[in-house]
Amino acid sequence: MPTQEEWAFRLRSANAKVQTVRRGTVVSRIHKWDCIRGTFLATALCIAGRADTLPQRESASQVETRAADVAQAFRVDHAPKLDGTLNDPLWQSAKPITEFRQQEPYEGQPATERTEVRILHTRHAVYFGIHCFDSEPSRIIASELRRDVSQNLDDHFEVLIDSNHNRRGAYVFQINPLGTQIDGLIVEEQRDNSAVDFDSGWDGVWTSAAQIGADGWTATVEIPFTTLNFTHSSDVLWGVNFKRFIRRKNEADLWKAYRRTFGITKVSQAGNLEGIKDIGSGRLFVVKPYGLARYDKQTGQDLKFPLTGGVDVKYGLSSNLVLNLTxxxxxxxxxxxLEPFNITPFKVFIPEKRQFFLENAGVFNFSLGGQDQLFFSRQIGIDPITGNQVPINGGGKLTGRIGRLELGVMDVDTRSIGPNPYSNFAVVRLKESLWAGSYFGVMGIDKRSGDVLDSFNQTGGLDTRLVFLKDWLVDAHMAxxxxxxNLSGNSDLGAALTYRSNWVEGIVRRRKTGPNFNPEVGFVERPDSNETYGDLTFKVRPNIPGIRELQFEGFLLHAPDTVGQVSTQEWQNTFRAEFHNGGYTDDDIVDVFTQRITAPFHIYKSVFIPNGLYHFTRHQLTYGSGQDRKFTYNFFERFGGYYAGTLNEFRVRANYRPTAKFSVSASETWDRLRLPLPNGNFSVLLASLQGNYSFNRFLTFTSLVQMDTSNAQAVSANLRLRYNYRPDSDLYIIYNVGTQFASIAPANPPQVRETRFAIKCTYSWQR
Incomplete structure (x- = not known):
């Protein structure tokens, strides 16, 4: 059996020379990037092999804590009753945590409603008993039964566990008064851009139940140590924090990290949990096969009836390292x-939704500024032009932490289909932790394909984030x-200085992107740019009934191309108001825009916006209703100039939740364009209607009907029945007419329409 060192040597040797087979001819190349790739992968494997010999966490004797920051877990011989109540006498043996303070609306003030958390543990799991007292229990809001769906319209409670006590990342478990679950990860104290406090792509196996009673609502939670990938230990120190959200008051209460600029994601400010001893759990090991039968018909292709299957494996190499195989x-x-209509000449950013790529996705994050990313997983397995799926043969992903080093290694192989040749994608991400919230990182990406004209694409970068005095951040990168x-002008350099406080936020950013900077496995909205950006926001909290905060923002973007010719320029003044009930208004007083078009821009059917330099001014009005009602809505109207003509954009979205089992939402976007071009006066209507019915927490039905009048076939539909018949195991019945994945390309390219009926069953086996 080869040693770790021998495997590392073989891997470096194998990657020093890459052989690409093209039409029966073997062509050999040696690139400096291959050596870098091999070195990265070899380093990761060597580190993984030494994972259990390196320090995993701080011991209790190494950490000084104040008594007020410490919670105690109490050992019990058997699990308490997990029925959503705290009637089991075992719960009374635990000392409750009660000192919750407001993050919103009045930072640092005692919570308006009392909250108690009790913690127990056995050899195999940790248990949380939660009592959310409420002076008006009839006004508790609980309306969501679907797992992993935002609970922002409900009362809810979050449990944060930093099981490695590295003060940088954590697991988060969230429940509402119906016991519905959301879970996820926090990486480097960064918040996800979605409607939750964390990266919700991670799914764990845990048990929850909740009930609404005469004095509030209670919940019981069981989290196995295997879910946390936590191995044998005799004396444990964790980081923990808790957050309660009261929807009708729009109030957020936390045990620790209750500053408005902190919140639950500020893992370094979490409290400590002591008292967990003599854990007898094993490593995380999950095998999850699936079977799939489907009817599949795409435009211009023969009808298919494939029967197939596959498997996903998750294995904890150590308490800090997880290996995923697919x-x-x-x-x-x-x-x-949701189908987009792109009114810009740039790419469209559409978030990743696929589970394999979502899990631990934060480890691979490398921001270039704004939405631009050095690595964007939607470039793997989805055609960026048509949105068609590209079959994935298999892949592997290693993520975790070794001491102060956070690492992510991924390799995915796709097979040829249609215009997409076979490809292999290798990604390595390493980040060395510095002080709280700060790091220095490196990333390498290697893409190989069977395309004769584009046989490889390689990307490398260095980045850092430095946090000073808690409120000042410096971000910098080079890639x-x-x-x-091997064209010149293939680099991207940038740096930003950010300040955040309760009353003012500001950012100054400089970035230069070369005309040939082309990360094919990343996302760059616009290359060939020499950008200067500044944004300043003032925030005040006046003593005006109903109003929580007023904001006044102004920003300036100046982005000529790299030879100094004006490309994009914009300045904007915005007024916002946030109301105590969760409502808001967001109004652009003025938005002055300059844009140069260098290639005819396809906007609609036979309409192309010609080359030229365009100047126009726009205005925007936005209003969102209070979020504490069964019926909520928001609307958006933007009007003004648009490429020598005019554009009026009107959007409205409404949600109605009459019961916890049924909800319906509708949205509409109406773009009215008047352009001085042949056929330049036209309108595009995008609309969607989504209905959700939950028979219970484990059986749900969702329907989505969409309309896009810019397409020849305007209507699409998706129907999905999901039955979670055991933990982490599901049966799906799916019917789809239209496109599953949208194109991210500019100029609204035509989409391939499909009709698909599928039955998919997964089964999760855990040791």
Missing amino acids: GNTDFADTEVD GTQSPG
Whole structure:
């Protein structure tokens, strides 16, 4: 059996020379990028092999804590009754945590409603008993029964566990008064851009139940140590924190990290949990096979009736390292994208939704500024032009932490289909932790394909984040790409200074992107840019009934191309108001825009906006209703100039939740364009209607009907029945007409329409 050192040597040797087979001819190349790739992968494997010999966490004797920051877990011989109540006498043996303070609306003030948390543990799991007292229990809001769906319209409670006590990342478990679950990860204290406090792509196996009673609502939670990938230990120190949200008051209460600029994601400010001893759990090990039968018909292709299957494996190499493997990966159960209509000449950013790529996705984050990313997983397995799925043969992913080093290694192989040749994607991400919230990182990406004209694309980058005095952040990066031809102008350099406080936020950013910077496995909205950006927001909390905060923002963007010619320029003044009931208004007083078009821009059917330099001014009005009602809505109206003509955009969205089992939402976007071009006067209507019915927490039905009048076939539909018949095991019945994944390309390219009926069953086996 080869040693770790021998495997590392073989891997470096194998990657020093890459052989690409093209039409029966073997062509050999040696690139400096191959050596870098091999070194990265070898380093990761060597580190993984030494994982259990390196320090995993601080011991209790190494950490000084104040008594007020310490919670105690109490050992019991058997699990308490997990029925959503705290009637089991075992709960009374635990000392309750009660000192919750407001983050919103009045930072640092005692919570308006009392909250108690009790913690027990056995050899195999930790248990949380939660009592959310409420002076008006009839006004508790609980309306969501679907797992992993935002609970922002409900009362809810979050449990944060930093099981490695590295003060940088954590697991988060969230429940509402119906016991409905959301879970996820926090990486480097960064918040996800979605409607939750964390990266919700991670799914764990845990048990929850909740009940509404005469004095509030209670919940019981069981989290196995295997879910936390926590191995044997005799004396444990964790980081923990808790957050309660009271919907009708729009009030957020936390045990620790209750500053408005902190919140639950500020893991370094969490409290400590002591008292967990003599754990007898093993490593995380999950095998999850699936079977799939489907009817599949795409435009211009023959009808198919494939029967197939595959498997996903998750294994904890150590308490800090997790290996994910996937074979013949399928995403039939992934939610469909909402159809966009792109009114800009740039790419469209559409978030990742596929489970394999979502899990631990934060480890691979490398921001270039704004939405631009050095690594964007939607470039793997989805055609960026048509949105068609590209079959994935298999892949592997290693993520975790070794001491102060956070690492992510991924390798995915796709097979040829249609215009997409076979490809292999290798990604390595390393980050060395510095002080709280700060790091220095490196990333390498290697793409190989059977495309004769584009056989490889390689990307590398360095980045850092430095946090000073808790409120000042410095972000900087440098990156480069290499493709056939080795063109110059293939780099991206940037730096930003950010300040955040309760009363003012500001950012100044400089970034230069070369015209040939081309990370094919990343997302860059616009290359060839020399950008200067500044944004300043003032925030005040006046003593005006109903109003929580007023904001006044102004920003300036100046982005000529790299030879100094004006490309994009914008300045904007915005007024916002946030109301105590969760309502808001967001109004652009003025938005002055300059844009140069260098290639005819396809906007609609036979309409192309010609080359030229355009100046126009726009205005925007937005209003969102209070979030504490069964019926909520928001609308958006933007009007003004648009490429020598005018554009009026009107959007409205409404949600109605009459019961916890049924909800319906509708949205509409109406774009009215008047352009001085042949056929330049036209309108585009995008609309969607979504209905959700939950028979219970484990059986749900969702329907989504969309309309897009810019397409020849305007209507699409997706129907999905999900039955969670055992933990982490599901049966799906899916019917889809239209497109599952939308294109991210500019100029609204035509989409391939499909009709698909699928039955998919997964079964999760855990040791």
